[in-house]
Amino acid sequence: MRRAHAQRGAALLLAMLTVTLVATFAATALWQQWRAVEVEQSERARSQSAWVLVGALDFSRFVLRLDGANNVDRLDEPWAVALQESRMSTFLGAENGVAQAGDEGLPEVFLSGSIIDLQSRMNVANLVGSDGQLIGKQMAAFKRLFELLGLPEAEFMTMAENLGRASQKQVDGDADVPLLPQRFEQLAWLGLSPSTLRVLEPYVTVLPQAATAINLYTASAQVIAASIEGVDLASAQMLVQARNQKSWNTVQDFATFLDRVGLLPESEYAVRSSFFEINGRLRMEGTVVSERSLVKRGTGRNPPVTTIWRERVAGDRQP
Structure with a gap:
């Protein structure tokens, strides 16, 4: 009798162990499948984000190329206006300037970015x-x-x-x-x-070309005061305020205002820039991808804009 009870107990224990092992294997297989799906979705989101940022970079280059027809680069021009985080569907789904419905079920995608004149530094x-x-x-x-x-x-x-x-x-x-x-x-x-x-x-940069000129239309008061001997910070701040209301076209116009006629060589100062930094940030389904690019704009009315280097990171770039 005891032997029969022992055999039944052993069989029950073996059955419980078998069920536990099967449940463990099933859970492991399910977790691996879920993990594979999550990795695939994450990789797809990053890939899609990267392609969108490539498009944003190309559009920024196009904006700079169109602006190349101007003789000066100022902070009130379209390229200098930063794009605050905006839902992409409001642009892609717009018709005649009015956002359309019908994007239910699509992932939320938000884009932001800016263009910085590096010759302001x-x-x-x-x-x-x-x-x-x-x-x-x-x-x-x-x-x-x-x-x-x-x-x-x-x-x-x-x-x-x-x-x-x-x-x-x-x-x-x-x-x-x-x-x-x-x-x-x-x-x-x-x-x-x-x-x-x-x-x-905000005041210093590293460019691949030496002897680059400082753009007096986009430089900060600190950069102007530091780079021009004899100009204090108060005078530089007055210049920054005045240039927003003036239509100066040459470096000598700035020199006249600062009473530095003949002391601002055009090899060191300019009103037009060639080097720009393009920053883009895309957020989609919990994935954040940031990209930074250095571009150089050529000369002429329809100048080429060449990408010198690009840097892309997952998440927000830490300066």
């Missing part, structure tokens, strides 16, 4: 001449900028020395040349701290 590449030597006039301008922003001059001197040393090795053909920064955040390689980079970002 001081180019770090301007610090070094073609011979690899640091340029005294540019050094003084950057020192004034650091002073205006309350940043430690010691960090600037460290950055300039490292930049000059690396540039000189490059000119001399030294095989042991450190990689020079190609983007603003890479200035940390030259000794700038993260806190200094955060303060500097």
Whole structure:
């Protein structure tokens, strides 16, 4: 009798173990299938987001190309107006300027972006001449900028020395040349701290071409005051206010206002720009993709706009 009970107990235990194993395998298979579906959906969303951002970049280049017919680049022009986060269906489903219904069931897609004139900022590449030597006039301008922003001059001197040393090795053909920064955040390689980079970002850039001119129509008061010797911040702020109401077409118009006639060479200052940064951000079904591009616009009435580099990240880009 006891043996029969033991056998029934063992059989029941074996059945319970079998059911547990089958349930575990089924749950594992279901989880793997769900995971595969989630990965596929995520990859599809990222791929679709990337294609939309490519289209946004092409449209931004088209806007800059159309604007190339103008002789000046100002902050009140269409390219300078940032696109706040907007639902894409309001654009794609519009007819005669009126949004249409019928997008039920489609994923929510939101797009935002901006175009920044990088010649509104001081180019770090301007610090070094073609011979690899640091340029005294540019050094003084950057020192004034650091002073205006309350940043430690010691960090600037460290950055300039490292930049000059690396540039000189490059000119001399030294095989042991450190990689020079190609983007603003890479200035940390030259000794700038993260806190200094955060303060500097609206005023400084790194462009692939040295001796780029500062656009006086788009530069901030801090950049104008730092780059033009003898101009204080108050005078620069007056210029920023005045340029919004004036129709100046040449650098000398700005020089006349600042009482610096003949002191603003057109090799260092301009009213038209060539380098722009295009930022795009797309949010779709919980997926966020951000993209940043550097473009260069040529000359002429219908100038080409060339993409120099593109950077895409999943999520919001951290400066």
